[in-house]
Amino acid sequence: MDPRGGNGCRDDDGGRIRRNSEDGARRRGLHGGPDRARLLTPGRYEPLPRKVPRECQWSGVHLSHGAENAGADEVIERAIGLLSSLVATAAPAHLSAAHYLARLPRVEQLGRLVDASRVTHAAEAENRIASPVDSIGAAGYASAKHAVAQLTSVSEFEAARRIRVGGAVSDGVSLSGAPTSPRYPEIAKAVVEGRTGIEAADILVRELDAVARRVDPVALHAAEQSLVELASGSQTAPPLRVELVRDQVKAFILAIDPDGARPAEVRARRQRKVNLGRETEDGLIPVSGLLTCEVGATLKRLLDAHSRRVAFPDIDADDAAHVPPDDRTPEQRRHDVLADVLSAAVRVKDAPELAGSSPAITVTVTAEALESENGVGYIDGQATPVSVDTIERLIDSRGLQKVTLNAAGRILSLGSAQRCFTASQRRAIVARDGGCVIPGCTTPAGWCEVHHVIPWRNGGTTHTDNGVLLCWGHHERIDSGPWRLSMPDGVPHVRGPGHPEWTPTAPARTRRPLPRTG
Template sequence: MSDPELPLLSTGELLRGIVDEVTEIRARDYAVMQKIAELNRRGAAAELGYKNLQDVLRHAVRWDKNTAKRWVEQAALLSSEITPTGSEVAARLPIAAAAAAEGAVSIDHVAVVAEAMKTLPAEREGQMVDYARQFAPAAVRVLGKRLIYGLFQNDPEPRDPQAESAGNRLSLRQSKTGDWKLAATMDAVTGAKFATLLDPLAKPRPTTVEGPDPRSLDERQGDALAELVDLTLRADQLPEHGGEPVTLTLTIPYQDLAEQTGHAVLDNGERIPVEEVRQLACSAGIIPMVLGSKSQPLDVGRRSRLFTAGIRRALVARDHGCAFPGCSRPPKHCDAHHIHHWADGGDTRIDNGVLLCRHHHTLIHRSGWEVRMEQGVPVFYPPAWLDPLRTPRRNLLHTAA
């Protein structure tokens, strides 16, 4: 039976109520884990004639095997232990335990933090829990991986000869019906080039009176490949993406490039060894990413509503993809958004622009989320129903490492 008072609440009040109740649920989950930990400490499974505590819980609360195992494992991580001599040992994840007690993180968050902390040093637990307070478990997992990579990227990496790239291979055969069939394997750089060329041509056609584009992704990519072949035959006509000819962007500190150390990062996050970058530089123009350089017009003021190719490159170098907190979409899926809207007098320049994927671009225009430039980077403020304090947030997915 529905609550008769619910229709009287505003949308913001309903959402705030959900947030508060989920917080209470998570806090109660933590209380349950404390009870599970106490059962484990006193050896309840043996006392009750069971093989382990998971089997006890499966019968007690009708959990399946994996769920029971997960709760027992998380309870052990978040609870103190008593040694055989009677001494109390603090929880293995004390900061996560405190956040779980508040109801700020869920059991799924704890599992992700625990997985990352198997590799990270203990002093990084606070940083991981801060991530968990802001983002969904899937995003926290990505942040953890990137944090691990950033901490240990200079360590020697074991190389498995069998894991080395097989290089570029293409199988092209004509069938009896006249159709051609192809299968290809590409190395990381070649594959990224190919995907960059194909992506703008494989977009769904605009919706018409006949409805949306009915083609599947495979069909769109097949038609895009056919169009790419035609474009290759017309060398003076190249597809555009984001307002400029298709460009493969690699970001690398100049000092690393000069000293032949480190790696570059492609738009899709793929890391390319510096020796390959230098090889690519031999056959490609180098566009300096120096804000305000004479070679790139980074401030066009009120002269143009659309962001120029030069400004977009600078936004890519700064934001590395959609800047909305928790979004991992790469630059090729993003629009350049005026923070101070152009229609309201905002200029078209680097410090008034931010990269946003289509979904979050729409969200910023239509919802209570706000974006502001602070100290040269975009910072997002959630609506009050999500966070009454409107605590500022940034997208750490592109910068965690």
Template sequence: MALEHRLADEAAALAAALAEPLGAVGDDRLRDLIGMIGSVRRLVDAVGVRIAGELARRCDEGALAVRWGERSAAAVLAVEAGLDPAEAQDWCEVGAQVVPRLSLAGEDLSPRRPVIAEAVERAELTMRSLSRIARTVDEVECRASGRGESIAPVLLAEAVRLAPRELARLCRFAIDRADPDGVPIREEEQRRRAGVQVSHLPDGMLRWIVTMDPESAGFLTAALDARTAPRREPRFAVDDALEDEPTEGGTRTLAHRRLDALVSIASESLRHDPGNVAGTAVTMVVTVSLDALRTGLGAAEIAGIDATISAATARRLAAQAEIVPVVLGGASEPLDLGRSARLFSAAQRRALGLRDGGCAWWGCTAPPGWCEIAHVDPWARGGPTDLDNAILLCPFHHRRFDLDRWTLEVVEGERWLVPPSWVDARRTPRRAGRARPTGRVAA
């Protein structure tokens, strides 16, 4: 069925469903309405991309935007459709890649990116995801000619089941994989753009705007997570007078707690620094392949940081910092404890942090330092303290997993969280864990 017909039918179905007062619908029906809204939104994006592509073609060939009094097709779209300029630009960029083209002789040509054009017709992805994939394909093609088209189907297939942030990480990995020699260059460019801007506000407060490269972010994120993790609730004070000062309403936002953590880090550094900077660097978990570590070529990852660092930087960090090995296990540090212990070891926590990437609940962004280790099969009912029986969850989702009686299923090596029937009558599985780059991305 054509996109426009699908849009008309699903919009009509949504309008009919909304005829009933929302307060009278059941939980399952409300879930259906949310799904219908998402489907209509994706169809609107798909139809909008095609219209934007045709608009961009006419603006390029006949200066239509200038005749309408605007500078570009994106400006026309922003004004006429009431879109944010950045969103309008995304529509035009993707549209230009998926609309049919004309040769100089007037013959019909296939779209520039036929695989992305097919994805638009399926209306499975939002505009944001399509735009990110289109730009990634262009960059991969620019850095490794001929590989852009081969990576596009892989990214499109993965995007259907990934959250936007996870898709962004996958796209960055695809670029690094296509051009491993360019990782140090991109890393150096990020360092040049990094820095701290300090503004003095009229009311006497200071505003710091911190833009960090991945390496810098790794150190600061590790330090902040250690001091702001839920349930630890440390108290920070510059002096004894502040220690007794009550917080507003007894609670503080995450932004307040991060500021407290930064002040605490600075205060502690000043109290213990004898006049020089020494000691062991802040512990970070750096994931890097053995070949990359040996050769210094390729990319590495810092746990909790989305962007990659170069293998050369990973080697430098390994020389100056306390190392937490990525490949854990062996006689000295067993990962599977069976029934010999109820609590998971520090080695297992590190392994889970690498495997799950943080809270394994779909869409949750809690980092590993904020999470707890849950037994999938409870220890009290005979469940072993092994990695296969463990899952990393933030405190909220740990409670939901235990109290609501969710289950975990493994299908072809992938783990899926399955809700109970009273939460979701269809018991639709949700993918567990963060997206990790796999062999599928090396298309």
């Protein structure tokens, strides 16, 4: 390999690749040898051999146990110089398409060979951390992962992965001091030869480790052989992408594991979790966790189904043409669908109580702030203030209870809870609207909130003639978004994109005209 000369090749006018390996080898102290480059012409491509050509092998460094450290260090230093030269001079922009297609996988193999050395050196940290002789723990490192992360400037996640893969593909030492073979010899061979990357190797190691103690060793080794061939490719098939390797591993494990999928399900149930993080300065709450397969699939289907626009037969072509594009990102749409689901959940009659009351959130606001355009309130347990617009939306769906305090904070009177729309009123509005009244929105009625068209603080009445169904996303933006609502004669009308005039909303999708009799 000739790093300074772009693998010793250059493009002639006809796209032919010519190698000058002898001169390059003499300059760099490498073996000379026969010309191993293929002739590449536009439209014709023959892959380079997987075996490293002789002229690309190191010379003058014969390692033995007595000199292996000095020899290996010399190889590393020379390799760094050669690779630095390669990066600086072997720019791919000037290559023909055929040459580029030939070089790209070879450069990847080069990186994998470096990765092989990375993981074996990382795994050695596990042996050295608590060693009674020449321990790296004496240097102040608390763990092997900590040492690798600090010394290589990678994340602890990546350090742990390197240690895990390296431990599976490196030679070991028995309790008696005798050398032992790698735990997974086929994976080890593929990694050392640069045929399999660390990402794929890590998947194989983790998944095979999970079943190694309960499956037949012969079956485990056969699965390892087949999976390595799939991950690294063969003469008859190219290597699989990493995500496909993961699928194949699961299929093989199901075939050889006598317990089937049950152990994995048990492990998954133990790891299930949902975490709510610390509130940000903007009032956002980070969400993270791990959902079981069925819960995650249900949530995904739910979010996908209701965050994509759906056409209904009762919307004619003219109406469909006037439906404005949804300017929300997919992530924002999924958030709003989740908000609809949660809003519906707190209205369920049999919903569990929290401290003796509904799990619906509580907002505290003064009478003066509620009357002000710029007033704010506070959601119980949250530090970020919320605007009057948000408070009104919450009053629409959750009601209001008046508490009178004196200047010292003593409670003087407690009014009865006022639900802005009763269950009977909501059922009537659902029968009339059938779902969110904004054109093009398909959120079902059960997920919608009832909105005061004339705001409650502006004297709007809690009456069916002043209430319409809105999904969380449109309810949240109704005052600042493009849509406007009115209720002439108790019938919802909208005005907005594609509807410059006040237009009555479509009737409930469940409503059908009754047949005439007589």
